[in-house]
Amino acid sequence: MDRQAVHDELERVRVDFRGLVESADRESLLRATNGTRWNNRQLLFHMLLGYLIIRALLRLVRTFGRLPPRAGRAYARLLNAATRPFDEVNFLGSYAAGRTVSPERMVKMFDQVVAKLHRRLDAESDADLARGMHYPTRWDPFFKDYMTLADVYRFPTQHYDFHRRQLTLD
Numbered sequence: 001m002d003r004q005a006v007h008d009e010l011e012r013v014r015v016d017f018r019g020l021v022e023s024a025d026r027e028s029l030l031r032a033t034n035g036t037r038w039n040n041r042q043l044l045f046h047m048l049l050g051y052l053i054i055r056a057l058l059r060l061v062r063t064f065g066r067l068p069p070r071a072g073r074a075y076a077r078l079l080n081a082a083t084r085p086f087d088e089v090n091f092l093g094s095y096a097a098g099r100t101v102s103p104e105r106m107v108k109m110f111d112q113v114v115a116k117l118h119r120r121l122d123a124e125s126d127a128d129l130a131r132g133m134h135y136p137t138r139w140d141p142f143f144k145d146y147m148t149l150a151d152v153y154r155f156p157t158q159h160y161d162f163h164r165r166q167l168t169l170d
Contacts, residue, residue, distance in 0.1 A: 042098025
């Protein structure tokens with residue numbers, strides 16, 4: 001894994017997110033997005049959420065990566081079976097938080113989570129980065145059947161870049 005490439009990705013999106021939020025006025029934040037049911041402010045929160053959940057995903061890989069592979073496959077099947085409720089919670093969570101968390105707070109949260117991910121990535125051993133588990137592929141188009149810890153560090157930026165194209169702020 002090229003750690004510097006991941007650090008560079010994290011910094012790129014951190015700067016981009018700040019620029020998007022700080023240059024947006026109230027009207028543009030409330031504008032509908034392209035291809036989602038959220039407005040721009042809600043989608044920005046959803047993009048932030050992609051980074052906030054990484055710490056939980058990293059813990060899952062550390063846990064299931066030490067268990068027999070069948071445990072991870074069973075867990076992924078269970079999560080895939082719960083896709084519909086997950087999708088609803090995912091939508092409603094970003095809908096509500098996008099209405100209540102201020103844009104300024106979102107920027108602070110983004111800066112904080114990226115700083116934590118930088119520190120965590122630097123502390124990972126090569127063996128940790130190679131450990132992996134099966135993932136619920138129905139939950140997100142960027143989840144692969146099997147993902148290593150290194151893959152998980154790359155996930156939020158893939159998610160961010162995908163949703164970045166759906167914003168209508170520009």
